[in-house]
Amino acid sequence: MxxxxxxxxxxxxxxxxxxxxxxxxxxxxTASVEAGKAGLARKLRPWSIQDTDFFADTARLRPLLAQLIHADTDGIAFVPSVSYALATAAANISLAEGQEILVLEDQFPSNVYVWRALAESTGAQLKTITRTGSSTLSDCLLNEIGPNTGLVACAHIRWTDGALVDVAAVGKKCRDYGAAFVLDLTQSCGALDFNTQNVQPDFVAVAGYKWLLGPYATGFLYAAPKHRSGRPLEQNWITRKGASNFARLIDYSDEFGAGAERFDMGERSNFALLPAFESAVRTILDWxxxxxxxxxxxxxxxxxxxxxxxxxxxxxxxxxxxxxxxxxxxxxxxxxxxxxxxxxxxxxxxxxxxxxxxxxxxxxxxxxxxxxxxxxxxxxx
Missing domain, CATH: 3.90.1150.10 (Aspartate Aminotransferase, domain 1)
Structure with a gap:
């Protein structure tokens, strides 16, 4: 270093x-802005846009996003927001009635509302962890994970005060009790090293407009291997096998592309945002x-x-x-x-x-x- x-x-x-x-x-x-301008300018002459252009940007960017969190490329999906990523996670986590969903006090709203809704629909109980006495926030969270824990959902860094969560320890204890672990890395990814292989979360959500220095409405989701045959929020065409053959799109396919690609948002091929996002991510990786x-x-x-x-x-x-x-x-x-x-x-x-x-x-x-x-x-x- x-x-x-x-x-x-x-x-x-x-x-x-x-x-x-x-x-x-x-x-x-300024380089990222110029990349975005050049990408947006392609729409000035749509006849110059090739079929392959709908796939080229994501094909380059997906492995770069994986590098940011030391993950495999097949685990990455494109999302427009953390709320979209967390909704995807919630749709693919099974909870039993009475199990607990653990969140932190003062957690960002997008990382609370989705779990309130999941608790209501499953009969699970939402429990908010507060820091007490001289204990750290991590210690307070770790002390609450037990046999009745179905899900822990938190950030690596709490947005209000910068409190650091020991995500490796939380991940291990979640595995010990068979609980799902969902992480929001928006306030850390790009500025704080994170290793997916060490933490082993079920899902990771990241917005690109903060520490990744990317444009608004960019982000990504990581899904662990066991979730990659799960249910996406959308049934869009571009995530299916054979989607690159525009002449045969009416040969409808129920097979998705590799890994977490099924979770990609619709209209992922954003010609303005993706080049700017790619430029930003490359800058972070170069540093x-x-x-x-x-x-x-x-x-x-x-x-x-x-x-x-x-x-x-x-x-x-x-x-x-x-x-x-x-x-x-x-x-x-x-x-x-x-x-x-x-x-x-x-x-x-x-x-x-x-x-x-x-x-x-x-x-x-x-x-x-x-x-x-x-x-x-x-x-x-």
Missing amino acids: SVIPNQRHLFDIPDDVAYFNTATMGPMT GVENVERTLRTRNADLSQRLNSVGVLCPPEAERGPHYLCPLLPDSAPEDLTARLKAEGIFVSRRGDRLRITQHLFTNDKDTNRLVERLAYFLRS
């Missing part, structure tokens, strides 16, 4: 903008996820100390994602703190009584200096 030098030159971020909001929306590189993680860990270790010194206390590194800082604000912090920072070109999020500060490789020392200086000023005033 190595520390990556600053990559701001790849982005269109003005010098007077300090952007610490990757967890809300990661900026795209190396482990290198991104190490670089952000190093930068955040320094920034957290500086934030602590001005009265905003960050969780210990062992309890948070290395790419995520969510310091606790003092009671005296102004309600419009983020608006004041925004007025000076400094962009962060606020989640409850915490700031959410999520830098990336485009963040430079000038940005962090401005953030600490102005934050200290507004907290004093």
Whole structure:
């Protein structure tokens, strides 16, 4: 692993903008935007689009997505959102009446509503895990997994405070009790190394517009081998064997393509989004996820100390994602703190009584200096 030098030159971020909001929306590189423009421009002359073009982008991108999470290519499906991916997972998980579905307190809504609906339709019980005392969030979750657990659904990183879940330990305990394990990696994939083979989840959902720096409405699903003969949400034509022969599409087939391809969304061949997404994923892979993680860990270790010194206390590194800082604000912090920072070109999020500060490789020392200086000023005033 190595520390990556600053990559701001790849982005269109003005010098007077300090952007610490990757967890809300990661900026795209100029190269990814150009790739998207070129892809969209194909629709200017639809007669130039070949039948093979409907398959070429996904054929290139599917193995790249697999590399991101150390998975096999056959396990990857294209989805437009995490909610779509989780709905697919829910449609392929069997629960008995009275079994428990475990979720975390303050989990992202898309990763709660789907399990509420599944609990209602199956008679399962939805149980929310809260952190108690000095125990970590992972410890609290692990303590609740047992013989009556049918499903654990959580994120690798909790979006509100950056709390880190020990997904390898959770995966092992789920296997010990025969429980399904569904993971949302939206707030970690691309910035925190994840190995599917070690964790062995049933399903993984990822949105591409945050830490993967891709366009909105892009993402992917991973399905474990035992689920790859499952039921897709849609019955679309392009996931069937023989779909590339346009002249014979009326020779209807009940056979799907390889692996998790059956779960691909309809109209997956998006000529604008897929080239931009591919460009973004290639950039992440060129950097190396482990290198991104190490670089952000190093930068955040320094920034957290500086934030602590001005009265905003960050969780210990062992309890948070290395790419995520969510310091606790003092009671005296102004309600419009983020608006004041925004007025000076400094962009962060606020989640409850915490700031959410999520830098990336485009963040430079000038940005962090401005953030600490102005934050200290507004907290004093």
